[in-house]
Amino acid sequence: MASDRDLIADVAKGNEEAFRQLYDRFADRVFRYACTILHEGHLAEEVAQETMIAVWKGAEKYAGRSKVSTWILGIARNQAYSLIRKETRTETVPDLSLVEPDPAPGIHRQEQVSKALQGLSKDHREVVFLTFYEGLSYGEISSMLGIPTGTVKSRMFHAKQQLGEALA
Secondary structure, rough: OOOOOHHHHHHHOOHHHHHHHHHHHHHHHHHHHHHHOOOOOHHHHHHHHHHHHHHHHHHHOOOOOOHHHHHHHHHHOOOOHHHHHHHHHOOOOOOOHHOOOOOOOOOHHHHHHHHHHHOHHHHHHHHHHHHHHHOOOOOHHHHHOOOOOHHHOOOHHHHHHHHHHHHO
């Protein structure tokens, strides 16, 4: 199986099969991440599609300073916030069921966690998603969001504190 870096290098050369593999690897992740920002499945799907198109068109711009996943999620974040600015709509309560992993035996606990996540601010929810769902380090999140690592740590601390209180 080709690495993400190998795939993006091949995509930069116009290799459609490499793009299909990259798309299969990242489209769902981009969709789930966009859901945490946009709170609407149809808008998240639009962002996922636009992100993957941007990856196809801009693969040669990948400089290798971060993981491919961080680069792609950064594009998704920019796409999502661009859509928000364009839509200038009011924020609705997120449907985090779109973000949750496949249902498991602890459905009731999953509902509690989903409700607790909904209670977090947008900034806290984003850091939690990038850390726990995407496995990014605080440094990678800092770079992607354009904020100091200390801010990422602070947001995570407060998010964990709020989640702990909500789930106690």
